[in-house]
Amino acid sequence: MSKDRHPRTQAIHAGTRRSQYGEVSEAIFMTQGFVYDSAEQAEARFEEIGPDEFIYARYGNPTVAMFEERIATLEGAEDAFATASGMAAVSGALISMLKAGDHVVSARALFGSCIYVLEEILGRYGVEVTFVDGSDLDAWEAAIREDTRAVFFESVANPTLEVIDIEAVAKLAHAKGALVVVDNVFATPVFSRAIAQGADVVVYSATKHIDGQGRALGGVVLGSRDFIRGTLEPYMKHTGGSMSPFTAWVMLKGLETIDLRVRAQAASAQALAEALEGHAALSRVIYPGLPGHPQSALAARQMGAGGTVLSLDLNGGKAAAFAFLNAIKVGVISNNLGDAKTILTHPATTTHQRLPQETKDLLGITPGLIRVSVGLEHVSDLEADLLQALSAADQG
Numbered sequence: 288m289s290k291d292r293h294p295r296t297q298a299i300h301a302g303t304r305r306s307q308y309g310e311v312s313e314a315i316f317m318t319q320g321f322v323y324d325s326a327e328q329a330e331a332r333f334e335e336i337g338p339d340e341f342i343y344a345r346y347g348n349p350t351v352a353m354f355e356e357r358i359a360t361l362e363g364a365e366d367a368f369a370t371a372s373g374m375a376a377v378s379g380a381l382i383s384m385l386k387a388g389d390h391v392v393s394a395r396a397l398f399g400s401c402i403y404v405l406e407e408i409l410g411r412y413g414v415e416v417t418f419v420d421g422s423d424l425d426a427w428e429a430a431i432r433e434d435t436r437a438v439f440f441e442s443v444a445n446p447t448l449e450v451i452d453i454e455a456v457a458k459l460a461h462a463k464g465a466l467v468v469v470d471n472v473f474a475t476p477v478f479s480r481a482i483a484q485g486a487d488v489v490v491y492s493a494t495k496h497i498d499g500q501g502r503a504l505g506g507v508v509l510g511s512r513d514f515i516r517g518t519l520e521p522y523m524k525h526t527g528g529s530m531s532p533f534t535a536w537v538m539l540k541g542l543e544t545i546d547l548r549v550r551a552q553a554a555s556a557q558a559l560a561e562a563l564e565g566h567a568a569l570s571r572v573i574y575p576g577l578p579g580h581p582q583s584a585l586a587a588r589q590m591g592a593g594g595t596v597l598s599l600d601l602n603g604g605k606a607a608a609f610a611f612l613n614a615i616k617v618g619v620i621s622n623n624l625g626d627a628k629t630i631l632t633h634p635a636t637t638t639h640q641r642l643p644q645e646t647k648d649l650l651g652i653t654p655g656l657i658r659v660s661v662g663l664e665h666v667s668d669l670e671a672d673l674l675q676a677l678s679a680a681d682q683g
C-alpha cells in the first residue's frame with residue numbers, strides 16, 4: 288500500500304491480507320502451525336521463511352503479520368514485531384540488544400516493571416544502568432559514555448507527565464553510537480513521530496490506546512528491518528513472548544479507530560485540564576497541553592497535542608485523594624490507561640506503591656496525586672463528575 292497516505296487511512300487498510308474468501312474484516316488465523324504441500328516444501332521453508340510464509344505461531348502468523356505491518360506503516364518504521372504484552376516488548380527490545388559489560392542510560396521516571404527489568408534483570412546479567420532525570424539534557428550528556436550501548440526513556444513519563452526531548456536525547460546518544468529506545472505509550476501512535484525524531488526503536492504497550500477498550504494485553508516493538516528481524520525476532524521467537532492471533536485481531540480493530548478515539552480523548556483532556564487549573568482544592572494540574580507545563584512547547588513540537596492523560600494533585604494529601612476517588616461516579620478506579628472509560632489511579636498506593644519514599648519524592652509522586660486517563664464519555668459529564676468529586680473531597 289502506498290506509503291504517502293495519511294496515517295488514519297493506513298490504520299484502516301495497511302497490512303491487510305485476504306484469504307481466498309475475500310473477507311472484509313481481517314481473518315483470525317487461530318492456528319499454531321501450517322501444513323506443507325510436500326516434504327520438500329517443509330524443508331525449503333525451514334531453510335528460509337519467505338515474506339508471506341509461516342511455520343509456527345511463535346515465529347509468525349498471518350493475523351499477527353497484518354497487525355505488525357499496519358502499525359509499522361502508521362509509525363513510519365521499516366518493520367515491527369508484535370509481543371504478548373507491553374513488558375514483553377520492553378524487555379525483549381532491551382535484552383535482545385544488550386550483553387554483559389554494556390552500559391545503558393535510562394530516565395528515572397519509568398513504569399514500575401521497566402524499573403525492574405533495568406535494575407534487577409539487566410543488572411543480574413552484567414549490564415550497568417545509569418539513571419538520570421530525563422528532562423535534564425546536561426544529565427544525559429554527562430551520563431552517556433563511549434561504551435553506552437543504549438538509552439531508554441518514556442517520551443512522556445508516568446504519572447508526572449514530564450516530556451522528554453526525543454530529538455535532543457537522540458542527538459547526544461547517536462554522537463556516542465548508542466541506540467535510542469523509546470517507550471512511547473503516553474504519546475500514542477496517533478501523536479508519535481518518534482522514528483522521524485531520531486528513535487531507533489519504539490515500544491508500545493498495545494494494552495493501552497491501541498486496544499483502547501481494555502480487552503487484551505499486547506505490545507509491539509518497531510524499528511529498522513535489521514534490528515527487528517536480525518536482533519529482536521530471534522530473541523522473541525526462541526523465548527516465547529509472541530502475540531496471539533486473537534490479540535492481533537483485537538489490536539487490528541483497535542487501530543481502525545485509534546485516530547478518532549485518541550484525538551477525542553486528548554481534546555477532552557485538554558478541556559478538563561483547562562477547566563480544573565487553579566481549582567482551590569488542587570495544588571497542581573499537570574498536563575503537557577497547558578501553557579504552564581514546563582515542557583509545553585516541547586510537547587507541542589514533539590506530539591502536536593498534550594495527550595490523553597492528566598494528573599491532579601490534591602491539597603489534602605492521601606485522605607483528600609481517596610475521598611475524591613471514592614466520590615467519582617462516571618470514571619472508574621483502576622490502573623489501565625488509554626481506555627474508552629475514564630480511569631482514575633492513585634499512583635502512590637497502587638502502580639508506584641513499591642517505590643521507596645525517596646524515589647517517590649524525587650519523581651514527584653505525592654500522596655495527593657491522581658492520574659486521570661481521559662476516556663470517550665462526553666466531556667461535560669466528565670467535568671461535572673471531577674468537580675463534584677473535588678467538592679466532596681473538600682467537605683470530607
Ligand SMILES: *Cc1c(COP(=O)(O)O)cnc(C)c1O
Pocket residue numbers: 372373374375377398400401441445470472473492493494495504505506
Ligand atoms: C502499561 C505500560 C507498560 C507495560 O505494558 P503491559 O502491556 O502492561 O505489559 C510499559 N510502559 C508503559 C509506559 C506503560 O504504560
